[in-house]
Amino acid sequence: MAKGAKLRKEKQSVAVSGESLAQQSSSQNRRWTRGFIIAVVLIYVINKFYIPVAPMQVKVAFNTWLSLTSMGEIMVFILMALGLNIVVGYAGLLDLGYVAFWALGGYVAGWLMSGFFDQVTFKFGGNPAKGLPHGIHLNVFLVLIAGGIFTAIWGVIIGAPTLRLKSDYLALVTLGFGEIIPQFMVNGENIGGFNMTNGSKGINPVDNIKIFGFEFGPFALADKFLLYAALAGMMIFLSLRLRDGRLGRAWLAIREDELAASMMGVPLMRTKLASYAVGATAGGVGGVAFATLIGGVYAERFNFQISIIILSMVVLGGMGNVWGVMLGATLLAWINNTGLVQIGKIFNAATGMNVDFPSFNFLIFGVLLVLMMLFRREGFIPEARVRLIMHEDEFADVSNVTDQIKLEGHHHHESH
Amino acid sequence: MSLTNKPVLDAQNISVVFGGLVAVNDVSFAIPEGSIVSLIGPNGAGKTTFFNVLTGLYQPTSGQVIFDDKDITGLSPNKIAAGGVARTFQNIRLFGMMTAQENVMVAMHSHMKAGVFATTFKTKKQRQEESEARDFAQELLDFVGVGETTHEYARNLSYGDQRRLEVARALALRPKVLLLDEPTAGMNPNESAQFVEFVHRLRSERAVSILLIEHDMSVVMQVSERITVLDQGEKIAEGSPTEIKNNPRVIEAYLGKSGSEASQNVN
Numbered sequence: 224m225a226k227g228a229k230l231r232k233e234k235q236s237v238a239v240s241g242e243s244l245a246q247q248s249s250s251q252n253r254r255w256t257r258g259f260i261i262a263v264v265l266i267y268v269i270n271k272f273y274i275p276v277a278p279m280q281v282k283v284a285f286n287t288w289l290s291l292t293s294m295g296e297i298m299v300f301i302l303m304a305l306g307l308n309i310v311v312g313y314a315g316l317l318d319l320g321y322v323a324f325w326a327l328g329g330y331v332a333g334w335l336m337s338g339f340f341d342q343v344t345f346k347f348g349g350n351p352a353k354g355l356p357h358g359i360h361l362n363v364f365l366v367l368i369a370g371g372i373f374t375a376i377w378g379v380i381i382g383a384p385t386l387r388l389k390s391d392y393l394a395l396v397t398l399g400f401g402e403i404i405p406q407f408m409v410n411g412e413n414i415g416g417f418n419m420t421n422g423s424k425g426i427n428p429v430d431n432i433k434i435f436g437f438e439f440g441p442f443a444l445a446d447k448f449l450l451y452a453a454l455a456g457m458m459i460f461l462s463l464r465l466r467d468g469r470l471g472r473a474w475l476a477i478r479e480d481e482l483a484a485s486m487m488g489v490p491l492m493r494t495k496l497a498s499y500a501v502g503a504t505a506g507g508v509g510g511v512a513f514a515t516l517i518g519g520v521y522a523e524r525f526n527f528q529i530s531i532i533i534l535s536m537v538v539l540g541g542m543g544n545v546w547g548v549m550l551g552a553t554l555l556a557w558i559n560n561t562g563l564v565q566i567g568k569i570f571n572a573a574t575g576m577n578v579d580f581p582s583f584n585f586l587i588f589g590v591l592l593v594l595m596m597l598f599r600r601e602g603f604i605p606e607a608r609v610r611l612i613m614h615e616d617e618f619a620d621v622s623n624v625t626d627q628i629k630l631e632g633h634h635h636h637e638s639h
Numbered sequence: 640m641s642l643t644n645k646p647v648l649d650a651q652n653i654s655v656v657f658g659g660l661v662a663v664n665d666v667s668f669a670i671p672e673g674s675i676v677s678l679i680g681p682n683g684a685g686k687t688t689f690f691n692v693l694t695g696l697y698q699p700t701s702g703q704v705i706f707d708d709k710d711i712t713g714l715s716p717n718k719i720a721a722g723g724v725a726r727t728f729q730n731i732r733l734f735g736m737m738t739a740q741e742n743v744m745v746a747m748h749s750h751m752k753a754g755v756f757a758t759t760f761k762t763k764k765q766r767q768e769e770s771e772a773r774d775f776a777q778e779l780l781d782f783v784g785v786g787e788t789t790h791e792y793a794r795n796l797s798y799g800d801q802r803r804l805e806v807a808r809a810l811a812l813r814p815k816v817l818l819l820d821e822p823t824a825g826m827n828p829n830e831s832a833q834f835v836e837f838v839h840r841l842r843s844e845r846a847v848s849i850l851l852i853e854h855d856m857s858v859v860m861q862v863s864e865r866i867t868v869l870d871q872g873e874k875i876a877e878g879s880p881t882e883i884k885n886n887p888r889v890i891e892a893y894l895g896k897s898g899s900e901a902s903q904n905v906n
């Protein structure tokens with residue numbers, strides 16, 4: 224009976240979504256948008272105004288479990304996961320080399336807002352560190368835009384030949400690009416005598432952010448967090464808007480049936496390239512943001528694991544659903560940068576063992592994904608349509624149940 | 640009479656060879672403007688292959704397809720579709736996880752303009768374009784008779800409604816020619832009879848020329864102004880329904896040699 228009730232409730236929600244998908248999703252969007260803004264403002268206010276005057280224990284607790292660096296990183300990962308969601312979740316193109324765009328964005332920050340190219344001295348709204356006037360120093364907004372454009376162009380360059388391939392082959396080739404570009408960065412310290420990437424030493428320091436004459440020093444983490452949250456917020460907005468427009472529909476159509484889509488006048492290459500370029504742009508902006516967050520660019524950080532982590536965020540959260548992906552990104556980014564370390568410490572202290580938890584991150588992600596596939600294949604917050612397809616058999620049962628209920632109701636009427 | 644009109648779609652000497660197999664052999668075929676014509680033939684006759692050449696899915700090994708006085712041979716399917724040759728599928732190929740309205744709006748893609756920027760910022764133009772598209776989608780859904788399913792997922796529609804939705808989606812391309820691939824497959828006799836009426840309404844109200852591939856002979860005979868018969872990749876007959884009905888080669892192709900003798904004996 225309880226199961227029947229639950230199923231009926233689910234059926235109801237499906238019926239509602241069928242009746243007015245647009246209305247339902249817009250009220251969901253409003254709720255989540257409000258939640259996101261409240262969370263961001265709370266984190267900012269608490270860290271900016273309360274933590275400096277808080278008792279020591281509170282300070283320590285916040286710094287261990289909810290440090291601002293990790294919060295900023297979460298925002299950057301939300302931005303990137305949503306970018307990948309446009310490629311994987313919306314258009315259905317499996318991209319295993321997303322880290323390439325993150326790397327490219329990072330190096331744009333390294334090139335355009337640091338003292339790295341000390342052959343030249345160029346400053347435009349930038350913020351060179353004291354005593355190091357050489358190099359290119361652009362304003363952070365310009366660098367974010369440049370990073371986005373640069374990676375969009377690379378998205379098209381990489382996408383044009385690869386997006387002709389079908390599913391598995393596309394995954395393999397993108398995997399290849401995801402390896403090639405970071406490798407190039409590692410080995411790019413001597414390109415015909417020109418040091419382009421400073422090899423494995425990386426480029427650092429990247430300039431502190433300075434906006435409207437207000438400098439975000441290394442300790443202005445709360446302000447930086449607000450900037451990254453704004454970027455993530457913009458990406459949420461972009462994702463929601465695109466989903467409901469001409470391009471979003473074409474992406475979904477391609478995800479469902481490429482051939483039928485092309486027969487309905489959707490140009491496959493152009494439309495796929497558009498999704499790839501938008502995804503790449505988000506990756507690039509994320510790269511710039513991350514470089515400013517950690518104050519440098521390091522080639523080793525751009526490894527294959529990152530592609531997989533970001534993909535896991537998309538799958539875990541619920542492919543195609545903006546809020547699910549946001550939640551997936553939040554959870555995995557936090558586990559990766561804080562949770563594992565801290566839980567490891569507690570575990571080791573309690574047991575007297577010396578287990579290096581962070582090195583097991585992939586074991587844990589793997590287990591998480593397997594559990595998800597077993598118990599909630601559609602992700603935390605699936606797109607309504609995905610949930611429908613994954614629980615088709617249950618819904619079929621329910622429609623029988625409701626038919627029966629209707630029938631019973633009918634009998635009642637007759638007896639009266 | 641529409642058959643004397645000049646052809647809106649004209650396939651000339653089409654051959655398609657897959658490896659050693661000649662799937663279509665030197666077939667010429669025209670759809671006069673405003674007409675309803677059919678392509679029939681036993682299984683494996685090359686009907687669908689020919690269809691796929693017209694819609695750009697296959698390149699013909701030789702021959703030309705002229706649409707609206709332009710050579711469209713070898714153009715990509717989406718260009719041909721956007722140009723005004725729309726089709727439905729033998730085994731329904733709707734976007735099941737999208738609503739009926741979204742399905743129809745996908746087919747308006749090539750007639751719409753909004754890009755990433757306009758969509759993100761909902762420019763005035765984009766909003767106007769979207770609302771026009773929604774209205775047109777509703778008009779088409781009403782026209783085919785599934786107007787109350789606007790926000791239903793396509794996969795939840797009944798079989799007959801899915802067939803209708805496919806037609807609505809094809810009409811969203813604002814086509815000059817509509818190719819229907821076995822549209823009555825799976826329909827009961829009653830539905831098939833309604834379908835005949837529907838095809839006539841399509842032509843008169845949406846101003847399209849129609850090509851049918853069909854197995855149901857009663858539908859074909861009732862609805863077509865001209866019938867072309869393919870067998871083993873070759874055109875074996877062409878003419879009015881009455882001519883085709885009495886053509887010995889056609890009877891032979893469908894019933895075999897002795898069958899055709901038998902039917903002649905009956906006559």
